[in-house]
Amino acid sequence: MSRPLDRQSRAELAAAVPPADLTGFVDLARAVSLWREALGEDAVIVGDGRQKYQNDCISVHRRVPVVLRPDTTAAVQRVVEIARSCQVPIHPISTGNNWGYGGAAPSKDRCVVVDLSGMDRVISVDPQLGLATIEPGVTQGALRAYLDERGLQFMVPTTGAGPTCSLVGNALERGYGITPHSDHFSAVRSLRAVLPDGSLYESALTSFGAPLADKGHKWGVGPYVDGLFSQSGFGIVTEMTIALAPLPDSVQAFMVDIEDDDQLEAVVEEVRDLIQRSGGGLGGVNLMNRLRLLSMFAPYPRQNVEPGQAIDPLMAESLGRKSGLPTWLGLGALYGDDEVVAGMRHAVRRRLKKHSARIRFFSKRSVSQAKWMVRCLPGPFRSSLERRVLMASELLEILSGRPRETALKLAYWKASTPPPTDRPMDPARDGCGVIWFAPLVPMRAAEARTYVNIVNDICPDYGIDPLITLTTVSDQCFDSTVPILFEGPNQADRAHACYDALFDACQVHGFLPYRMNLRSMSRYTDQVDSPYWKTVHRLKSALDPNNLMSPGRYAPPY
Ligand SMILES: Cc1cc2nc3c(=O)[nH]c(=O)nc-3n(C[C@H](O)[C@H](O)[C@H](O)COP(=O)(O)OP(=O)(O)OC[C@H]3O[C@@H](n4cnc5c(N)ncnc54)[C@H](O)[C@@H]3O)c2cc1C
Incomplete structure (x- = not known):
């Protein structure tokens, strides 16, 4: 038997959910009482x-x-059993920092958010196999601290979204x-999840008593089911094992300046060839245009741009x-032994x-030598060089x-506000406007050029800088x-x-996003008759x- 809600809880619930909204739920009030x-x-x-949990940069x-x-x-x-018995929709998040795609907010209105950031244990890291078993709340920063405390020489799979x-x-x-x-889902080796009926899912070989072999072999045996839990609403993942890359003897970053835009096609072909022949010694390669670089190295030139226009x-x-x-x-x-x-x-x-x-x-x-040299320079030359050396140093850290x-x-x-220096950055909290457009582009010269032309042509029409x-x-x-950056809700x-x-x-031209923001998700999911969405x-x-x-x-909608 569930305890009836006390007066204060009823008042809070009424404030949170207008009575008209409650009518859509079979029994939200009962669910709250049972969850408590x-x-x-x-x-x-x-x-x-x-x-x-309600807003994001988008x-x-x-x-x-x-x-x-x-x-x-x-x-x-x-949580799931109660949601089911009371017919309340729920949406899980791990840290809810999906900035530019929807943050912590659910795809639909009126879902209860299940925030797993408190499940933040590093369950184990196998020092020989480099397999880390973690809970959803484990952040990049927390795994780094765990590895450092134990002297474990593995890399955290870092992203631009950072430590939190x-x-x-x-x-x-x-x-x-x-x-x-x-590719971070490629590194997922096994997982455990709670299904929509409250029962547990485990990767195949774990269920047969071979958890270590399971974690060492992504595909287990039989139909590959773990993949169903990515980009989906098939369950709540409560534990995951990921393979960590060992930190090699040598990590070297490289930067290649391409002055002539006409060289882009040739560079694309060379990069593809290098990646295909590198045998894994070359990590990912980024090609960034000048505006994207400006966003990293120079302040936004607000005084030189008409409001609502692109640069x-x-x-x-x-x-x-x-x-420069x-x-x-x-x-x-580049990663590997020195040779x-x-x-x-x-x-x-x-x-x-x-x-x-x-x-x-x-x-x-x-980079250490450059830092030392910069310190010896006279003031006027120092500041811009210092910024670059610091950037190079941070970049190298991320790549390591x-x-x-x-x-x-x-x-x-x-x-309108600069990034905070006294607390972790959080673009959603700080009111930043960003929507990621993230399409896949075949790694060929002609496709890359067509794609770049499209972005350069379209973005300025909407007052957006083509980064x-x-x-x-x-x-x-x-x-x-392409981060579609905008100044505030009115834009x-x-x-x-x-x-x-x-x-x-x-x-x-066949360049479609690999990942969707929740306002645009239906551009895919409305295609209900496609063999893919039917399945x-x-x-x-x-x-x-x-x-x-x-x-x-x-x-797709039911
Ligand atoms: C400037 C900037 C740079 C960025 N750089 C990158 C980058 O380099 N690479 C990159 O990939 N992204 C990047 N992002 C996008 C985003 O911020 C990150 O991908 C971030 O890691 C996602 O947030 P999260 O880890 O908190 O995941 P969450 O927000 O917790 O999860 C994302 C979604 O996954 C599902 N989910 C989460 N946990 C579970 C669970 N336990 N069970 C079932 N489903 C679950 C939910 O649907 C949830 O909405 C960047 C964003 C910004 C603004």
Whole structure:
């Protein structure tokens, strides 16, 4: 029997959920009462404290009536059983920092958010096999601290989103970085999840008593089911094992300046060849255009830009030249024994020197030397060089599996407030406007050029600066990220219109996003008659007949 709600809880619930909204729920009030009994009062938030879960940088607002904070797998099972018996939709998050795609907000209004950030144990790291078994709340920063405390020489699969983001949440979104295990779901070896009926799922071989073999072999045996839990609403993952890349003897970053835009096609071909022949010694490679570099190295030139307009290309060129930034920059890292890295360095130089007047390699040692030299320079020369050396040093840290907030500053470029220095950055909390357009582009010269032209043509029509990065996510494909940066909620509609125009134009050429923000998700999921969504629908409705787990997330409507 559930305890009836006391007066204060009833008042809080009424304030959180207008009575008209409650009519949609079979029994939200009863669910809250049962959750309080199961999890304790503090783990059930119905009043203040729900703000973080309702908004994101994409300027979306979802009404979230309740937030739950279970701290064990058994508690998550109870959460799900109660949601099912009371017919309340729920949406799990790990740290909820899915900035630019929807943050902590659910795809649909009026879902209860299940916040797993309190499940933050590193369960184990096998020092020989480099297998880390973690809970959803384990962040990049927390895993780094765990490894450092124990002297374990492995890399954290870092991303631009930085130290406060969950490894499980990022892997489930199929996020990526540019350390050797760049595709983060590829590194997932096994997992445990709570299904929509409250029962437990475990990867195949674990269920047969071979957990270590299971963690060492991604595919287990039989149909590969673990993948169903990524980009979906098939269950709540409460434990995951990921393979960590060992930190090699040598990590060297390289930067290739490409001054002539006409060289882009040739560079794309060379990069593909290098990646295909590197045998894993080359991590991901980023090709970034000048505007993207400006967003990293120079403040937003607000005084020179008409409100609501994009930066004029000539001005971008002149600002870039002033800051010493090329038209395109290739950025990557080499990993391995000293001899392997020396060989790779030679290959990078040999292939790219025809297209670039400047190729720089840097290692921890050369960055330390540069830091020392900069300190000896007279004041006027020092500050810009100091900034670059600091940037190189932070970049090298990220590429070595040490998370940093460096790339997160991008979200603040057009924002009215600068990135905070006294607390961790959080672009959603700080009101930054960013929507990621992230299409896959085949790694061929002609496709890359077509794609770049589309982005350069369309973005300025919407007052958006075309900031382009092309990242190698496989031997055959780039994922491009275009952060659609906007200044505030009043520009959000134009920013979303820009996203739609990019989606439409790119679709014609077959360049489609690998990941969706929750306002645009239906661009895919409305295609209910495609063989793909029909199959997803059959699987989803078998496991979740009442569509209570993350409804609308990468799934067609019921
Ligand atoms: C400037 C900037 C740079 C960025 N750089 C990168 C980058 O380099 N690479 C990258 O991939 N992303 C990047 N991002 C996007 C994003 O911030 C990260 O991917 C971030 O890691 C996602 O948030 P999270 O880890 O807190 O996951 P969450 O927000 O917790 O999870 C994301 C989604 O996964 C699902 N989910 C989460 N946990 C569970 C669970 N336990 N069970 C079932 N489903 C679950 C939910 O649907 C949830 O909404 C960047 C964003 C910004 C603003």
